[in-house]
Amino acid sequence: GAVVSQHPSWVICKSGTSVKIECRSLDFQATTMFWYRQFPKQSLMLMATSNEGSKATYEQGVEKDKFLINHASLTLSTLTVTSAHPEDSSFYICSARDGTSGRGREFFGPGTRLTVL
């Protein structure tokens, strides 16, 4: 099956610093990638939809200036948490859609655990 990687798998940073998380589709081109946030024992919360070459579409309540998303190529999307604070500590998951229709399959990355001290 298709593989999606995330880097780093975990990161610890100081409050006020910025952290970049990469999401790559390794063996297919993804015109659309999605970013989710997940708290322990809770469901995935969609943060934004990322399209190659265009601005991301953010879900209501997600601060676009805080969570910067760039989808520069068909295989790479990045999420930058700017001026991170302890409340941004969470598990961030990306997924990549294979194909351009709603029938495409979605593949998830392994997630990134962010801890802000």
Place this chain on the structure above:
Amino acid sequence: AQTVTQSQPEMSVQEAETVTLSCTYDTSESDYYLFWYKQPPSRQMILVIRQEAYKQQNATENRFSVNFQKAAKSFSLKISDSQLGDAAMYFCAYRSARGGANSKLTFGKGITLSVRP
């Protein structure tokens, strides 16, 4: 807006027994997909089974099968011959077939399944 409801937060099953996880959803659309995802302690999201709404036949993947009742908007997952490795959080999810590649997954709250040896 579509909603997915998983009303049972936790379930437990004896190894080798069968367990059924419930899921209901609400939509006004006729063409959509339903999914069950497994999230083990590693937190990697794994697709268990996928059902296309226009297909009457219930999807099956080895020990996993679904009972898809379109009129009742019910989509339950049956796990036969439960194994210790089945212990995980399971999420039911919905996705419209419209909206192209940007069509989003809507997740239920999830259910934690434990398997007793």
